[in-house]
Amino acid sequence: MNGRKEISADKALERLEALCAKSERCTDELRRKLVGWHIATSDIDEIISSLRRRRFVDDERFARAYVRDKWRFGHWGRRKILAGLSSKRIPSETARAAIDEEIDSGEYYNGLLHAAHTRLMRLGGADAGYEESTKVLRSLVAAGYETSLAVKALREAARIITEEGDD
Structure with a gap:
C-alpha cells in the first residue's frame, strides 16, 4: 500500500455522508473514492445503496446542480456540459433532461x-x-x-x- 491505513466500510460510509452533506456528488465519484479506499466490492454496493436510499446521493439532483453551476458560473455550452456529465457516468437521458430543465x-x-x-x-x-x-x-x-x-x-x-x- 501507500502508507495509509485502510478504513472500514462503516467509517467510509460516515465520510461519504459528511461529503455528500457539504455538496452534491454523483454515484461515480463516490464509487471511485470507495475503490481508492480499498473497500470491498460488496461493501461498495451496500454503501452506495444506503446513500441513495437516504437521499445523500441522487444522480438526477447532481446533474441539475452540475448544469446550473457550469452554465451560470463557468459559461459552458450544452455540448461541454453533456461531455462533463458523461465523464461522470450520468446517463445521457438524465443529462439532457437536466439541461432542458436548467437552461432557458x-x-x-x-x-x-x-x-x-x-x-x-x-x-x-x-x-x-x-x-x-x-x-x-x-x-x-x-x-x-x-x-x-x-x-x-x-x-x-x-x-x-x-x-x-x-x-
Whole structure:
C-alpha cells in the first residue's frame, strides 16, 4: 500500500455522508473514492445503496446542480456540459433532461451572443477580420456551444458592433 491505513466500510460510509452533506456528488465519484479506499466490492454496493436510499446521493439532483453551476458560473455550452456529465457516468437521458430543465433557451442564446460580442470586441471590434472571427468561433465551440448557434451569434454580434460604430 501507500502508507495509509485502510478504513472500514462503516467509517467510509460516515465520510461519504459528511461529503455528500457539504455538496452534491454523483454515484461515480463516490464509487471511485470507495475503490481508492480499498473497500470491498460488496461493501461498495451496500454503501452506495444506503446513500441513495437516504437521499445523500441522487444522480438526477447532481446533474441539475452540475448544469446550473457550469452554465451560470463557468459559461459552458450544452455540448461541454453533456461531455462533463458523461465523464461522470450520468446517463445521457438524465443529462439532457437536466439541461432542458436548467437552461432557458433564450437565456442560453443571449449568453452566447454576449460571449461572442465580448470576444469580438477584444479582437478588434468592427475592424475584426476573418482571422479574428475564426478565433472567436473556435473559442465559442471550445466552450461547448453548438457550431451552428455559435456562427449565428457571431454574425449577430458583428452586425451589432457595426451598428454601434455607425452611431
